Amino acid sequence: MNGNQFLALGAFDWLGILIALLTLFVLADAFAGHYRSGFENKSQYAPFLSGGFLIIASLSAVVLPSVGWTISALEIAGWIAVASGLIGFGFHHFYGIVKKPAGYGWLLHYLMYGAPQLAPLALSATGALALVAARGFASETEIFGLGLRVALLIFVAVALFGAILQAAVLHYRGAFNNPAMYLPLTAPLVTVAACFWVIFSPGIATATTVLTIFLWLTLLTGFVGLGMHLRGFDRQMGGLYVAVFNWLEGPPAFAPALFAGFAAVGLVTIYLL
DSSP: OOOSEETTEEHHHHHHHHHHHHHHHHHHHHHHHHHHTTTOSGGGGHHHHHHHHHHHHHHHHHHOTTSHHHHHHHHHHHHHHHHHHHHHHHHHHIIIIITSTTGGGGHHHHHHHSSOTTHHHHHHHHHHHHHHHHHHHTTOOEETTEEHHHHHHHHHHHHHHHHHHHHHHHHHHTTTOSGGGGGGGSHHHHHHHHHHHHHHOTTOHHHHHHHHHHHHHHHHHHHHHHHHHHHHHHHSTTGGGGHHHHHHHSSOTTHHHHHHHHHHHHHHHHHHO
């Protein structure tokens, strides 16, 4: 099941590429955060092992789709990434809030200045996407009783909503000092709603049109945010002369790219499936 093609690649080929890119973005920001803390807990190396396996497995499935072991490897890597992200979420919650002085009494403070609570779930999201892609590479049409198109739209809605929540917390910490910091709360939110509109009203052309428009706007939002985050390193004191310091202490460099990546998954679903 690969449907239409774009640049000689089918839907699940593109999903495999997006899985690799999204995982790479997640690992880059995870490395900055874990390196900043000195990898004081050995479990902080886990996402790089599971994420690295996922990148290799997804690209292998794209390059060698007819080789059975690549699809099996992608599914296994997907499950490992899902588990790794969930465990990471538990660690972030326990060590980032529960074990801190005053715990939930200072919840807002730790949400803003502690370990990003939802960040590990981004790895779970790429793992879940790998599970769907593996079914597609195997020419299956369903996963957990859902059609693959519906499953992908649910994925886009849930993943985007998580990214919106995490961005809202961090931009609130930054006091929304730049009006562009409100962008993650605009088009992406409408995209989430539009995904469910299409899921529950699949025969309505207007719903698909609205979703397509806002997926493109969300894709643009991700690229704008990525540019602003990267530009932020140069604008901080010392600029690129102290690039490593500003990378570690600045905004998560590639977090906005997740918006673009999740939107791209939606566009692949709309156009190629």
